[in-house]
Amino acid sequence: MSLANALVTHRDRILADLDAAHDYYVNSIYSWRFLLKAITNGRRVRIQNKRTRNTTTQVELPDLIKSYVKDNLASSTYQQFVSLFEDFLFGLMRLWLQAYPHSLAKKQLPVSAVLEATDLESLKLVAVNREVNELNYRKLREWFAYLDGLAKLGCPSLDVIDRLAEIKAARDVHVHNRGIANTVYVEKSGALRRCQVGERLPLPEAYHYESWELIRKVVADVSSSAISKAAIVSPTVPLPEVDE
Amino acid sequence: MVDATKPNEKLKVAVLGKAGPCLWVPEDQVADVQRLLDSHRVPYEVDTFSMSIDDEPAQVMFDFDADVDSVALQALLDGQP
Numbered sequence: 001m002s003l004a005n006a007l008v009t010h011r012d013r014i015l016a017d018l019d020a021a022h023d024y025y026v027n028s029i030y031s032w033r034f035l036l037k038a039i040t041n042g043r044r045v046r047i048q049n050k051r052t053r054n055t056t057t058q059v060e061l062p063d064l065i066k067s068y069v070k071d072n073l074a075s076s077t078y079q080q081f082v083s084l085f086e087d088f089l090f091g092l093m094r095l096w097l098q099a100y101p102h103s104l105a106k107k108q109l110p111v112s113a114v115l116e117a118t119d120l121e122s123l124k125l126v127a128v129n130r131e132v133n134e135l136n137y138r139k140l141r142e143w144f145a146y147l148d149g150l151a152k153l154g155c156p157s158l159d160v161i162d163r164l165a166e167i168k169a170a171r172d173v174h175v176h177n178r179g180i181a182n183t184v185y186v187e188k189s190g191a192l193r194r195c196q197v198g199e200r201l202p203l204p205e206a207y208h209y210e211s212w213e214l215i216r217k218v219v220a221d222v223s224s225s226a227i228s229k230a231a232i233v234s235p236t237v238p239l240p241e242v243d244e
Numbered sequence: 245m246v247d248a249t250k251p252n253e254k255l256k257v258a259v260l261g262k263a264g265p266c267l268w269v270p271e272d273q274v275a276d277v278q279r280l281l282d283s284h285r286v287p288y289e290v291d292t293f294s295m296s297i298d299d300e301p302a303q304v305m306f307d308f309d310a311d312v313d314s315v316a317l318q319a320l321l322d323g324q325p
Contacts, residue, residue: 030295033305037268037297040258062261066307205292 003099003230010095011223014088018081018216025077025208032065074203075174078211082171085164085215089143090132092226096151097128099230103150104131139188140165153225156218164218166192167211173201245280245324248273249301257318264310265317271302277321284320286312 001009039045045058056064097104104127117123135146144161147153156164169188173181181201186193195201247253249270255277257265269277271294281288287309294302308317 026293029291030293033291033295034297036260036266039260040266060261063263066261066263205289209292 003095004227006095007092007223007227007230010088010091011219011227014084014091014219015216017084018212018219021077021080021084022212025073028073029069032069036062036065070203071179074205074208075179078203078208079171079175081212081215082168085168085219086136088219089147089222090136092222093135093147093150094128094132096226096230097131098124100150101128104128107131140168147222151226151229153222153229155221155225160214160218162190162192163214165189166194167214170194170201170203174203245273245277245321255321257314257321259314262310264308264312265314266308267306267317267321268303269306271304274304276324277306280320280324281306286317286320288312 035045039058039061043058045056045061047056047061049055101124107127107130109123109127109130113126114123117126135143138146141161144156166189169185172188173179173185177185179201181193181195181197181199183197185201186197194207245255247255247270249272255267255269255273257267259265267277274290278290289307291305291307294304296302308314
């Protein structure tokens with residue numbers, strides 16, 4: 001498969017997954033709203049969780065639904081958006097490095113990797129995966145600096161990278177710190193921080209949507225630029241692995 | 245305020261639990277309700293999505309904080325044609 005075609009496939013899968021994640025968010029909200037409407041119309045509800053032995057009825061559900069929508073659902077889907085963004089960026093870099101591995105020429109591999117490799121292509125893939133995995137531990141701004149050094153795509157802009165850094169830092173707070181902003185968030189977000197250390201970091205619908213929209217635009221823009229560049233030389237890459 | 249999709253019914257504030265009232269509004273009347281609430285400085289959140297059940301006109305939900313007086317809110321809506 002040509003690099004350009006592999007990038008198109010990668011972009012399309014990520015964009016479809018982003019749309020599906022946002023549909024899940026909205027459809028879930030309205031499933032809860034539907035239940036709320038039924039309760040408003042006098043329907044009685046009884047949900048028994050046999051695992052926790054808790055029972056929830058129409059008395060508790062309205063308050064719970066508000067919290068489920070504003071906190072749980074917003075946080076889980078937001079995390080999914082950022083995971084898809086990371087999946088996109090690292091997937092793109094993996095494809096690019098597989099097509100243009102020469103930037104890895106001075107990297108070292110353990111002898112065991114060489115001995116275990118079945119052919120040169122699989123060894124190349126080991127080198128690429130090691131490089132991308134190491135990059136994963138660096139800061140978001142460094143990811144884009146690396147990509148720029150690799151492919152010189154000319155996008156996204158520094159302003160957009162700053163917004164993505166805040167989005168990623170907010171995601172980390174929701175994954176690792178129960179949604180309470182910490183010093184790492186404040187430091188990584190810079191002027192774009194949305195609260196102080198110790199405060200709950202909210203995910204209001206407008207911000208949730210803007211984050212999804214920005215990630216979607218970055219995926220589209222970075223892909224377009226990469227596809228254009230790849231189409232000029234059109235090297236081939238092994239078929240990308242697709243997670244089922 | 246009359247429900248434009250059901251001329252004999254008024255928009256009704258629903259009070260459920262302690263989380264604050266909510267209000268279902270036909271999609272075409274959302275801007276009118278927003279204007280009314282804004283002019284009376286009533287804080288609210290409104291969905292940017294809509295839902296239609298049984299092919300009826302789509303509705304949008306307004307959500308209010310727990311400290312919003314549902315009786316006063318209903319009176320405000322009833323005062324409109």
